[in-house]
Amino acid sequence: xxxxxxxxxxxxxxxxxxxxxxxxxxxxxxxxxxxxxxxxxxxxxxxxxxxxxxxxxxxxxxxxxxxxxxxxxxxxxxxxxxxxxxxxxxxxxxxxxxxxxxxxxxxxxxx
Amino acid sequence: xxxxxxxxxxxxxxxxxxxxxxxxxxxxxxxxxxxxxxxxxxxxxxxxxxxxxxxxxxxxxxxxxxxxxxxxxxxxxxxxxxxxxxxxxxxxxxxxxxxxxxxxxxxxxxxxx
Numbered sequence: 001x002x003x004x005x006x007x008x009x010x011x012x013x014x015x016x017x018x019x020x021x022x023x024x025x026x027x028x029x030x031x032x033x034x035x036x037x038x039x040x041x042x043x044x045x046x047x048x049x050x051x052x053x054x055x056x057x058x059x060x061x062x063x064x065x066x067x068x069x070x071x072x073x074x075x076x077x078x079x080x081x082x083x084x085x086x087x088x089x090x091x092x093x094x095x096x097x098x099x100x101x102x103x104x105x106x107x108x109x110x111x
Numbered sequence: 112x113x114x115x116x117x118x119x120x121x122x123x124x125x126x127x128x129x130x131x132x133x134x135x136x137x138x139x140x141x142x143x144x145x146x147x148x149x150x151x152x153x154x155x156x157x158x159x160x161x162x163x164x165x166x167x168x169x170x171x172x173x174x175x176x177x178x179x180x181x182x183x184x185x186x187x188x189x190x191x192x193x194x195x196x197x198x199x200x201x202x203x204x205x206x207x208x209x210x211x212x213x214x215x216x217x218x219x220x221x222x223x224x
Contacts, residue, residue, distance in 0.1 A: 008151075032211045034211075034212065041199070041218070041220075042217070042218070043201055043215035043216060043217050043218050044154070044201075044215050045215070046212055046213075046214075049212070087153075087154075091211050099211055099213065101153055101154040102153065103151070103152065103153035104153060
């Protein structure tokens, strides 16, 4: 079973719409959760950490469901500049510091 | 100036050649990492280092070696490059296990012919 799974997409969404995607993780002992954003041929950059109570940063809202072992990212009022690949990152796996990266969900915002 | 830099940014080489990719950081972080990214496979960890005297193998270390010359520098070598090592290589740093947040360099695009 893969440790961190994401729907690869692409998600094609009209500008201004709300879009949400999920990530599931296999290690119930995981403690840290993040969403990273990666533009084409560029480095991943931290978008936001995900806290147990859920958290919001402007148009972005992240939620954690420990019981079902999934993390979600909601983007409201989507902009063309939101087009990117979104990586789900979870600790508790086999990587250094226990970080495991999902393969990413590709989002395309259409005008 | 970028906090994490990588050189070269692009490199084309031939099978059997020795290649070194370099990473430098000004963030003052102890922990440094090398990943490769291939289409459809996501990021895979090659090697990581928690301080100058510490080197650890990652998920896919075969065919690679590393050197941690200083806190700020972490180099990745391909002793004898092969075509399936063609990929995008990223260096990353982090300051502690607590936050576990990693900061990535801009990447090196390596093509092995």
